[in-house]
Every structure is written in structure tokens, then in C-alpha cells.
Amino acid sequence: MDYKKAERVFSAIGIFCVWFVLIFLFSIAVKLFIDGFHRIFDPKFYISYPSRFPEEAGILSAWVDTIYIMLGAIFWSVVLGIPAGIYLEEFGGKGKIARLIEANITNLSAVPSIVYGLLALGIFVYRFKFGESILTAGLTLGLLMLPVIVVTTRESLRRIPRAIREGAYALGATNYELVFHHLLPYSLGGILTGVIIATSRAIGETAPLLTIGALTFIAFLPPPPWESFIEMLKSPFTMLAIQMFNWVSRPQEAFHKNAAAAGFILLVLCLLLNSISYYLRYKMRKKYQW
Amino acid sequence: MKIEVKKKLDVIFKGFLLLTATASILVTVGIVVALVEDTIRFFTHPEGGGFPTSLIRFFTETEWTPTFISKKIGIWPLLCGTFLIAGIAMAISIPLGILIAVYLSEFASHRVREAVKPWLDFLEAVPTVVYGYFALLGVTPLLQWIFAKFGIEMHGMNALSPGIVLGVMILPFTASLVEDAMKGVPQYLREASYSLGATKLRTAFQVVIPAAKSGIIAAYLLGTSRAIGETMVVAVAAGMYPNLTLNPLEPVQTITGYIVQVALGDLPFLSFEYLSIFAAGFLLFVLTLFFNLLAVYLKSRVERY
Known part of the structure; x- marks a missing residue:
């Protein structure tokens, strides 16, 4: 049998499959761009509230709320995720508690995002009485990001050689000195990469926020946090992805154009965040070579 | 101090x-x-008929209408829709995933791999609602046009188009897991195969893949679990009608789609509708947990060389 031919055929099939996937991605971007062309370059789209007239509808409340919610989500996931990652990698050892937490996080990362929405609806909204608010939304997305942050924190700590830890201990450093003076600074780039990746995933999350009662028609902005932080946390919310979902599920075609424009903006945001994280990873690899 | x-x-x-x-x-x-x-x-809940009755109805009735006046709570239409779409997604994802993983890990040059990887990663980061948009307004019209050539009519909402999009969506995830499994196969097995005169292709399919079998199956179980739990693509493009059918051209509703549909409405705390999304969600949680645990178990059984 002509094995060289067979191999060449297989290579061609492989290349074809890869191209199929890439073209798929590319055609999504092109489709969104063409459909939403007029709205993407319409400055009014960015500074108007949603409206029942498709030409006047915009994403002002959506992108402002998105910023607040994502800041909240990043806060919660960083505050809970990084120390948890440090504990599991550095101090947990092979103990029972550490193993249990580890298995638990692996499982959590595979739980469908809409289940987090049900958790938030049942616990945060009704049992804790946080309401359908920016606080609840931030907390929910923060929990969703948590497994990614824990895993990347651990991975970047693992890359630091043992000698650093032993050297620090030998000089009489305590555990917290070791962490703050050595481990955190050296692993910060890797952790940051994880935070950005997790953010880019969470920014497009729609399902969990729909279940906790995101509104799709908000014609006001939350009060700025420097005026009233509590009121800001308590105010109802929408998000870019939710606004897009609302527009795409309407029958009128004019709204689909808005949906396409919002989708294109989301896509660009994700691409941007992903490229930043790639760049950071590349930089970090160059900076610390053990 | x-x-x-x-x-x-x-x-x-x-x-x-x-x-x-x-x-x-x-x-x-x-x-x-x-x-x-x-x-x-x-x-x-009294509206479901109380404890033993409601559980029996849950598994014996063939309609799912907890939001209607006459309440039927048979879970099968939702389960059927969920597995129909997940099945279509896996039918796309399994062959393509193997091909891409084998190609990238055994055949492609280092440069190609480095160039392709970031894009595959990015595919995973694309918001799911964007995929939903593409399924509804990109893939469905295309499929309708193709099917019309053969004289087959296709609903605007159907299981096929979100299934296909979902299959491509989970592809980077499954392909990279499969690739990891194949990387775990030690080099000397490949070398032994080469030394016996086997070609690259033969080595890949008759040595590497069998050796990485449990890892590959685990990867696909995790992929299935993802497809089952995925929400926005099906909520946008599969329709909102619980339908006990295996016809991929008809509208169906999945468990996740149902939760979204009910959550969009006004939801009084502890009403029957409110509780029904938790029952559906619990089933979803158990299903995905089952697939995940099975995958973990299989991974733990990976042969050590």
C-alpha cells in the first residue's frame, strides 16, 4: 500500500478540520459584523438606553452595568480564589481537607453555569435577601470564576522552584512573609492571566444572570459608587449579553441588527482580553526563567 | 517585629x-x-399531586406543562430534547475532535500547532449567546436552504442547528483534552511501533489511540456533560416547546431552555413554576455530575506505563 499517500490524505483531512473550525469562528465574526454594521458605527448606540424602537435602542445601561458587575465578580473571585489556591498548593499538603477541597473544585468547574444561577436565585436572592441586584450578579459570576482562578494560581505557584521557599525559610521568613515577599510577586503574572481569562468567560455569561432576574429594559443607570455605594449594589441590572439575548429573541428583524452589534462588541472584548492574557503569559515566561 | x-x-x-x-x-x-x-x-406541592403521586407523574407522563393551567409534569420531553441536542453535538464533536487532536499532536509541525492553539482557545471564550445568534440566524437559514433543495421543510426553531453549533463550540475543549490524553502516552510506545515498520498513521490509530483510550473516553464524557448543561445556544435556537420527538428538524426544549423560559417571566417565590425550575435544575445537576464522576473514574484508571 502506498503509505505516503495515505499519510498525505490524512494530513489534508486534519488541515481541513482545523480550517473548518477556524472558518466557523471567522464566519461568526463576519456575520455579526455585517448584520450589525450600521449600529456598530452609530455613536448613539453606545449612549442610549434600550427602547421599543429598534433604531433608538442602545446599550448604555448594559455596558455600564457590565463594568460594575464584572468589578464585583473579579473582587469576589480574587479574594476567595487566590488565597484558596495558595492554601491548596503550599500548605494543604496531602491532608484530607485539602484533598476534599481539591476534588470539590474540580467538580465545581464542571457544574453547568445555569446551576449557579439557581444557587444564586435560591440562596442569594430569596434566602439572603440580596434581591435581584448588582451585588447578587457580581457574587454569582465571581463564584463561577472561582475554579479557574484557583487552578491558575496553583499552576503559577507550581512553577516557582522549591529552592526559593527553602531559602526564605532558612533566612527565618514566616509563611506570610514567604507568600507576600516571594511567591505572590513571582506568580503575579500567571495569576493575572488567569483572572483575565476568567473575566473574558464571565463577561459573556448569560444563563446564570437570567435566572436571578436580570432585567432587559433598564432606562436608568445605577447611582455612581462614589455617591452611594450601597444603592449602587442594590440597583437592578442588565448586561451586554443579556441585552443581546433579549434582542435576538424578538421577532422583529430590526432588533436582530442591535443584537448583532452587541454580539460583535462582546466578541471584540473577548478577543481583546484573550490577547492581553497571551501577551502577559509570553512576557512572564521571558522574565522568570528558573 | x-x-x-x-x-x-x-x-x-x-x-x-x-x-x-x-x-x-x-x-x-x-x-x-x-x-x-x-x-x-x-x-x-399540592399542584403536582403530593409526594408519591408527583414523583410517579414525573416519570410516567409524556407532557411537561407546569406553567399551564392543566399541569403535566412528565420530564421525558425535556430529557429527550436535551439528549437529542447533546447527541447531535457529540456526533459532530467526536470525529472532528479525534481528527484534530491526532493531526495537531502527531502530524502538524510545531509552528502550525503554535499558530492554531490560541484560536482554538479563543473559540472557547466566545460568549455562548453569540453562538446562539449564529445558530438561529446563520446556520438555520443555511440548513433550511439546503433542505429545501431536497423538498424537506425545516422549522425556524429546530434541534439540528443548535446541535451542530454546540458540537463545534465544545470542540476545542474536547480536542485539547484528547490531545492531553495522547500526550500522556509514552514516546517509547511510538518508537517501538515505528521500529516494527508501522507508519505514522498506523501508529497514531493503532497504538496511541488505544493506549490513550480511557483518557479519550473521559474527554468525551466531559464534553457531553458540557453539551447537556449548555444553555444559551439552545434557549435561542431550539425553541421553547417541550416536544417528545427524535426528529432533529422540529423544535424541542431542553432542561436548560425550560429554566431560562420560566426565569424570564415573573416568578413568585415558592410558586409551582418557581419550584419546577429547581426540580429540573436538580435533574440537570445530577446528570452532569454523573458524567463528570464517570470521567474522573475513567481518568483514574488510565494505565501507567
């Missing part, structure tokens, strides 16, 4: 780390409590 103070600080510091680590356990506990408690309430 005195050494005593430092020691105390150290204890506090370690305690804080442990505390944050246990937060993840609280999340799991929270999920289980919220789901189980409201699922029990659902099955004891």
Missing part, C-alpha cells in the same frame, strides 16, 4: 487561607441545599 507576634500573625494568615479554601465547599453545599430543598417542595 517580635517573634511571638510573628508566630501569631502566621497562624492567623494560615487560618485565613484555609477559610477561603473552604468557601468552595460552601458553594457546593449551597448548590445542593438550594436544589434539594426546592425539589422536595416541588414534589410535595
Whole structure:
């Protein structure tokens, strides 16, 4: 049998499959761009509230709320995720508690995002009485990001050689000195990469926020946090992805154009965040070579 | 700082780390409590017929209409829709995933791999609602046009188009897991195969893939679990009608689609509709957990060479 031919055929099939996937991605971007062309370059789209007239509808409340919610989500996931990652990698050892937490996080990362929405609806909204608010939304997305942050924190700590830890201990450093003076600074780039990746995933999350009662028609902005932080946390919310979902599920075609424009903006945001994280990873690899 | 103070600080510091680590356990506990408690309430709710009756109805009725006046609570239409779409997605994802993984890990040059990887990663980061848009307004019209050539009519909402999009969507995830499994196969097995005169292709399919079997199956189980739990693509493009059918050209509703549909409406706390999404969510949670645990078990059985 002509094995060289067979191999060449297989290579061609492989290349074809890869191209199929890439073209798929590319055609999504092109489709969104063409459909939403007029709205993407319409400055009014960015500074108007949603409206029942498709030409006047915009994403002002959506992108402002998105910023607040994502800041909240990043806060919660960083505050809970990084120390948890440090504990599991550095101090947990092979103990029972550490193993249990580890298995638990692996499982959590595979739980469908809409289940987090049900958790938030049942616990945060009704049992804790946080309401359908920016606080609840931030907390929910923060929990969703948590497994990614824990895993990347651990991975970047693992890359630091043992000698650093032993050297620090030998000089009489305590555990917290070791962490703050050595481990955190050296692993910060890797952790940051994880935070950005997790953010880019969470920014497009729609399902969990729909279940906790995101509104799709908000014609006001939350009060700025420097005026009233509590009121800001308590105010109802929408998000870019939710606004897009609302527009795409309407029958009128004019709204689909808005949906396409919002989708294109989301896509660009994700691409941007992903490229930043790639760049950071590349930089970090160059900076610390053990 | 005195050494005593430092020691105390150290204890506090370690305690804080442990505390944050246990937060993840609280999340799991929270999920289980919220789901189980409201699922029990659902099955004891008078509108469902009280405890044993409601459970029997749940598994014997063939319609799912908890939001209607006459309430039917048979779960099969939702399960059927969920597995129909997941099945289509896996039918796309399994062959393409193997081909891409084999190509990238055994055939492609280092440069090609480095160039393709970031884009595959990016495919995973694309918001799911964007995929939903593409399924509804990109893939469905295309399929309708193709099917019309053969004289077959296709609904605007159907299972096929979100299934296909979902299959491509989980592809990077499954392909990279399959690739990891194949990387775990030691080099000397390949070399032994080459030395016996086997070609690259033969080595890949008759040595590497069999050796990485459990890892590959685990990867696809995780992919299936993702396809089952995916929400926005099906909520946008599959329709909102619970339909007990295996015809991929008809509208169907999945468990996740149902939760979204009900959550979009006004939802009084502890009403029957409110409780029904928790019962559906609990089933979803159990299903995905089952697939995940099976995958973990299979991975743990990976042969060590």
C-alpha cells in the first residue's frame, strides 16, 4: 500500500478540520459584523438606553452595568480564589481537607453555569435577601470564576522552584512573609492571566444572570459608587449579553441588527482580553526563567 | 517585629487561607441545599399531586406543562430534547475532535500547532449567546436552504442547528483534552511501533489511540456533560416547546431552555413554576455530575506505563 499517500490524505483531512473550525469562528465574526454594521458605527448606540424602537435602542445601561458587575465578580473571585489556591498548593499538603477541597473544585468547574444561577436565585436572592441586584450578579459570576482562578494560581505557584521557599525559610521568613515577599510577586503574572481569562468567560455569561432576574429594559443607570455605594449594589441590572439575548429573541428583524452589534462588541472584548492574557503569559515566561 | 507576634500573625494568615479554601465547599453545599430543598417542595406541592403521586407523574407522563393551567409534569420531553441536542453535538464533536487532536499532536509541525492553539482557545471564550445568534440566524437559514433543495421543510426553531453549533463550540475543549490524553502516552510506545515498520498513521490509530483510550473516553464524557448543561445556544435556537420527538428538524426544549423560559417571566417565590425550575435544575445537576464522576473514574484508571 502506498503509505505516503495515505499519510498525505490524512494530513489534508486534519488541515481541513482545523480550517473548518477556524472558518466557523471567522464566519461568526463576519456575520455579526455585517448584520450589525450600521449600529456598530452609530455613536448613539453606545449612549442610549434600550427602547421599543429598534433604531433608538442602545446599550448604555448594559455596558455600564457590565463594568460594575464584572468589578464585583473579579473582587469576589480574587479574594476567595487566590488565597484558596495558595492554601491548596503550599500548605494543604496531602491532608484530607485539602484533598476534599481539591476534588470539590474540580467538580465545581464542571457544574453547568445555569446551576449557579439557581444557587444564586435560591440562596442569594430569596434566602439572603440580596434581591435581584448588582451585588447578587457580581457574587454569582465571581463564584463561577472561582475554579479557574484557583487552578491558575496553583499552576503559577507550581512553577516557582522549591529552592526559593527553602531559602526564605532558612533566612527565618514566616509563611506570610514567604507568600507576600516571594511567591505572590513571582506568580503575579500567571495569576493575572488567569483572572483575565476568567473575566473574558464571565463577561459573556448569560444563563446564570437570567435566572436571578436580570432585567432587559433598564432606562436608568445605577447611582455612581462614589455617591452611594450601597444603592449602587442594590440597583437592578442588565448586561451586554443579556441585552443581546433579549434582542435576538424578538421577532422583529430590526432588533436582530442591535443584537448583532452587541454580539460583535462582546466578541471584540473577548478577543481583546484573550490577547492581553497571551501577551502577559509570553512576557512572564521571558522574565522568570528558573 | 517580635517573634511571638510573628508566630501569631502566621497562624492567623494560615487560618485565613484555609477559610477561603473552604468557601468552595460552601458553594457546593449551597448548590445542593438550594436544589434539594426546592425539589422536595416541588414534589410535595399540592399542584403536582403530593409526594408519591408527583414523583410517579414525573416519570410516567409524556407532557411537561407546569406553567399551564392543566399541569403535566412528565420530564421525558425535556430529557429527550436535551439528549437529542447533546447527541447531535457529540456526533459532530467526536470525529472532528479525534481528527484534530491526532493531526495537531502527531502530524502538524510545531509552528502550525503554535499558530492554531490560541484560536482554538479563543473559540472557547466566545460568549455562548453569540453562538446562539449564529445558530438561529446563520446556520438555520443555511440548513433550511439546503433542505429545501431536497423538498424537506425545516422549522425556524429546530434541534439540528443548535446541535451542530454546540458540537463545534465544545470542540476545542474536547480536542485539547484528547490531545492531553495522547500526550500522556509514552514516546517509547511510538518508537517501538515505528521500529516494527508501522507508519505514522498506523501508529497514531493503532497504538496511541488505544493506549490513550480511557483518557479519550473521559474527554468525551466531559464534553457531553458540557453539551447537556449548555444553555444559551439552545434557549435561542431550539425553541421553547417541550416536544417528545427524535426528529432533529422540529423544535424541542431542553432542561436548560425550560429554566431560562420560566426565569424570564415573573416568578413568585415558592410558586409551582418557581419550584419546577429547581426540580429540573436538580435533574440537570445530577446528570452532569454523573458524567463528570464517570470521567474522573475513567481518568483514574488510565494505565501507567
